[in-house]
Amino acid sequence: MLQLHYFPDNASLAPHFLLVETGVEYSLVLVDRQSNAQKSAAYLKLNPAGRIPTLVHDDLVLFESPAICTYICELDPASRFIPPLGHQSRPLFFQWLAFLNNTLQAEYMMWRYVENHTTDPGGVQGIKAAQELRLERFLALLDQQLGKNRFLLGDTVSGCDHFLFMLAMWSEELSRPTTSFENLPRFMRDMAERPAVQQVCAIEEIGLQRYLG
Incomplete structure (x- = not known):
């Protein structure tokens, strides 16, 4: 187990x-x-x-x-959530997962905990504002990708999409939330409709109403 x-x-x-x-x-x-x-x-x-x-x-x-x-x-024996060895989409799985973790999440954490990234309290708001612009740019890149495919790798969901869904929910705190983009709202609805996502969010007491309404 x-x-x-x-x-x-x-x-x-x-x-x-x-x-x-x-x-x-x-x-x-x-x-x-x-x-x-x-x-x-x-x-x-x-x-x-x-x-x-x-x-x-x-x-x-x-x-x-x-x-x-x-x-x-x-x-997962059927490799439903990661392309199998040799599949042309497998490198893209690692590309997007790395981007989400190393770029989007890292930038978000700097925005969320900005006081940990400066010794000048007077500069906190300036850093936070700059991070908002950076996060907006990276979310726009992801929105553009989702305009090409239903999910990050294509028409079927992968583990990258679960990671993006987690980060996108956190990004609703930004002045420009995911709901303001062209393709991210559809992606968020598709993910929020998944029974597994609903089960986990019920356990962790996370509301999904904004995506399902």
């Missing part, structure tokens, strides 16, 4: 989607960020980075959300 150490609406959300999508047997272990449990001695033994999520599967302990997502996808 796989064990996902998670916190609701955290970077563990995309792996949680995929655990349900693939039908693998799993359990959840809450890491309470509100009490800083991710920095506890017990958790640091699993994940020395002190971040969420962590996946435990037998003797394997894995952290970093993209790595966990890839691992779960690879466990």
Whole structure:
């Protein structure tokens, strides 16, 4: 059984989607960020980075959300959520997953926790404004890609789409949310209609009404 150490609406959300999508047997272990449990001695033994999520599967302990997502996808015998070895779309899976994690999520985290990225409190609002513009540009790039295909890799959903859905939901806090783009609203509706996504969001108490209305 796989064990996902998670916190609701955290970077563990995309792996949680995929655990349900693939039908693998799993359990959840809450890491309470509100009490800083991710920095506890017990958790640091699993994940020395002190971040969420962590996946435990037998003797394997894995952290970093993209790595966990890839691992779960690879466990799916039908390869429904990652193109198989040799498939022309497989490199694109890693391209988009890397872009989402290294670019969109990294830029979002700087916007969300801007005070951690400067020693000048007076510059916080300027950095935050600049990050908004950068995030808008990257969301526009993704919106353009979704104008070519229903999902990032084509007409079928992949693990990249679950990762994008997680980040796009976080981006609703921006002054220009995903609902203001041309293609992202359709993508968000398609993802929000998936039974696995609805099941996970019910567990984590995340509302989907804005996408389904």
